[in-house]
Amino acid sequence: MKVLVAVKRVIDYNVKIRVKPDNSDVDLTNVKMAMNPFCEIAVEEAVRLKEKGVATEVVAVTVGPKAAQEQLRTALALGADRAIHVETDERVESLGAAKALAKVVEQERPQLVILGKQAIDSDNNQVGQMLAALTGMPQATFASEVVVDGNGSEGDKLKVTREIDGGLQTIELALPAVVTTDLRLNEPRYAKLPDIMKAKKKPLDVVTPADLGIEVASRVKLLKVEPPAERQGGVKVGSVDELVDKLKNEAKVI
Template structure:
């Protein structure tokens, strides 16, 4: 059994099946009474960490979330999936969402305290769609990074990870010396469900809560959100009766053929 430690980040976001609405005052999107879930890419990250532990490449999986009170539920789900213990960096409710730079800075202090060998994150969260946090954290720590991972293999002899990455035009493999940061793409694995019995058992697992203010990190947004608007609506389209009419319209009306 390896004693490697894996730190996994999990984020509570609006559920992937929800189509959000922009608030009338342009201040953001309306998240009242909207279903929230673990970010799908974070589920993949948890699953990958668990598989590495089950393959005896790691001894402990720690799940961390950064967010308001209810974000603790997301850590609980990670524990229900099988993570060993949880960390919740509590951010006051109602505060503007933390931006990737702040999240990466907070994760850096957690890494310095917990000293994991691998940090696994989703490649992006489906709310902000930023795709930055893992790369920023790796840059701050001076660790190697394997982003958009579709396969992760441990090379015990080299104490390194071979990460296959989904890049434009195909796949690429990099070897990363440990410690390292990995960010997950969609096809890395299929995450397990946190079953009810496992969720019950997970209630006994420990979640350590730390107030963000005690970390002495500047989390003020450096990117000011001026307003949020609806995307422009497309003009109403038409149904055509057959292929002849379609081609005719594309040729004469839309002028794209």
């Protein structure tokens, strides 16, 4: 079974985000970048399937600038066998990414596609669903457990436990399928130095959107970026009556 894993380059989650002085965008100058944490979970799950003997090949793919190859090399160091980079300097929104991934799926014909449920920069939670719609594949989102029933061949079943508002839901899909990962699916491993060195020699193919016959230019115009409002300091009140008065007349929440 071939597993395709999509990864995205984002600002490291430990970094405090800065906004440009003109509020035109987020300031990326000298900012540490990393693989999206949900994508790390997706890579880990694909590698675990390979270690169990279910998956035979893990292919990592990303859509983005040349610098995104750093995240692909990270995926290779974590256990992916090869990588595909759809290189573009355009601002890629969810639909553009899904269209590019759909073309890669068409060429690679994986039995399973795993993505993080969302990226921590845009928080859209859209690409997995859009990819499933474009490819006509069944989908399972917010997966907290993934079990392949069979050897991963086309038509085999995939059982996915997913997190919903009311608790947990287990669904069964026929392969090939699209799965998006939630936080509790697994705990990603750290790349070891020998694996990082080996990753430099693993295949990494570069294509452009034009090679795939698509356009990924954004149809969304970014108007303004603002930092969140500074949190105001709290006050102490002397009685319940005073608290109720402030909530009613100052905060106006009751």
